[in-house]
Amino acid sequence: MAEIRVPELAESITEGTISTWFKQVGDTVEKGENIVELETDKVNVEVISEATGTVVELKAAEGDTVEVGAVIAVVSENGEAPVKSEAPKQSQEAPKKEEVKVESKEEQEKASDFRIVATPSARKLAREKGIDLKTINPRDPRGLIRSFDVDNAANQPVQKQNAPQPVIEKVVNENPSKPVIREKMSRRRKTIANKLLEVSQNTAMLTTFNEVDMSKVMDLRKRKKDKFQEDHNGTRLGFMSFFTKAVVAALKKYPAVNAEIDGDDLILKQFYDIGVAVSTEEGLVVPVVRDCDKKNFAEIEASIFDLAVKARDKKLGLDDMMGGSFTITNGGVFGSLMSTPIINGTQAAILGMHSIVTRPIAIDKERMENRPMMYIALSYDHRIIDGKEAVGFLKTIKELIENPEDLLLES
Numbered sequence: 037m038a039e040i041r042v043p044e045l046a047e048s049i050t051e052g053t054i055s056t057w058f059k060q061v062g063d064t065v066e067k068g069e070n071i072v073e074l075e076t077d078k079v080n081v082e083v084i085s086e087a088t089g090t091v092v093e094l095k096a097a098e099g100d101t102v103e104v105g106a107v108i109a110v111v112s113e114n115g116e117a118p119v120k121s122e123a124p125k126q127s128q129e130a131p132k133k134e135e136v137k138v139e140s141k142e143e144q145e146k147a148s149d150f151r152i153v154a155t156p157s158a159r160k161l162a163r164e165k166g167i168d169l170k171t172i173n174p175r176d177p178r179g180l181i182r183s184f185d186v187d188n189a190a191n192q193p194v195q196k197q198n199a200p201q202p203v204i205e206k207v208v209n210e211n212p213s214k215p216v217i218r219e220k221m222s223r224r225r226k227t228i229a230n231k232l233l234e235v236s237q238n239t240a241m242l243t244t245f246n247e248v249d250m251s252k253v254m255d256l257r258k259r260k261k262d263k264f265q266e267d268h269n270g271t272r273l274g275f276m277s278f279f280t281k282a283v284v285a286a287l288k289k290y291p292a293v294n295a296e297i298d299g300d301d302l303i304l305k306q307f308y309d310i311g312v313a314v315s316t317e318e319g320l321v322v323p324v325v326r327d328c329d330k331k332n333f334a335e336i337e338a339s340i341f342d343l344a345v346k347a348r349d350k351k352l353g354l355d356d357m358m359g360g361s362f363t364i365t366n367g368g369v370f371g372s373l374m375s376t377p378i379i380n381g382t383q384a385a386i387l388g389m390h391s392i393v394t395r396p397i398a399i400d401k402e403r404m405e406n407r408p409m410m411y412i413a414l415s416y417d418h419r420i421i422d423g424k425e426a427v428g429f430l431k432t433i434k435e436l437i438e439n440p441e442d443l444l445l446e447s
Contacts, residue, residue, distance in 0.1 A: 366388075
């Protein structure tokens with residue numbers, strides 16, 4: 037028998053929640069095949085089987101919390117059969133040996149008829165498209181339904197009477213005129229809530245603002261984006277690379293913004309791993325772009341794009357999330373005009389970008405012009421950063437974005 041255990045996840049993560057079992061008792065599993073998906077505080081982790089055989093026991097159900105190292109499943113190897121223990125009978129006869137029952141292939145196939153194996157993304161897509169997973173013929177010979185199987189099924193005619201009804205987890209109707217839906221909070225959402233509360237309670241956080249004239253950087257991007265994309269294998273030139281490069285320059289000028297408190301010590305980081313906040317259905321995640329001081333614009337844009345795709349597909353690894361020194365969040369993509377972002381973890385500060393809005397700006401005492409303007413915000417821990425440094429940091433960002441050619445000198 038081979039035991040499937042919760043693997044080491046990360047130094048700060050000691051437990052996870054069973055999100056989805058890909059296999060059930062009686063199913064066959066290959067060595068290296070995913071058997072379960074765990075949801076941790078930061079990312080989802082797929083656990084593989086270390087043996088080829090048959091699943092004979094699942095020791096935890098979906099939704100259960102399990103600790104690192106805990107046995108969560110048992111797989112029989114090389115055709116071993118599960119041992120079925122029976123309660124001893126009160127009799128004068130000598131005890132008989134435990135009976136061993138070997139499930140036939142037909143029995144296994146019959147058991148598998150009552151369940152559907154699908155990836156989390158496929159299940160989500162099927163719910164969105166209103167497709168019953170039972171009607172899908174997967175391309176995978178093992179019967180695992182993937183997202184492209186759902187897409188293929190969506191293009192086929194479906195009988196109206198087979199469309200599944202929406203599922204409501206729990207409806208509380210104590211007052212029928214005021215119906216509510218009660219849902220269990222996901223582990224990720226609970227973690228986000230706890231972390232945000234912890235930061236707000238354990239830091240002296242405040243926010244300072246400035247505004248940036250985006251005219252020159254927008255003009256530069258308009259002139260260079262096609263050539264940039266052509267020269268860098270389809271990588272698009274966005275605004276995030278400009279702001280990331282400006283942040284690195286400002287962090288070098290104001291090192292306290294790239295610091296954190298550890299007990300009675302102040303740790304001044306000499307590296308520039310910038311977290312970029314990405315919105316997913318389960319909440320905000322912050323994957324990290326490493327060594328931004330050593331990357332060019334194209335490498336930064338490519339890294340951000342790859343991390344965003346992994347975040348949406350729930351493919352981020354723990355290494356993608358750990359060790360950032362500073363964070364950028366862009367609420368402008370959702371239409372936010374101004375906000376006070378909350379510091380990420382033990383970091384000292386976070387930069388908030390916002391919507392670009394055309395506003396009348398005084399050029400001098402006699403002239404007004406309509407300019408594309410963006411409010412930027414720096415939330416910071418006042419225990420580490422003084423107001424003068426915070427204002428200077430934002431002013432540096434403003435000056436570099438308003439004169440984007442200067443970023444080439446800083447890179």
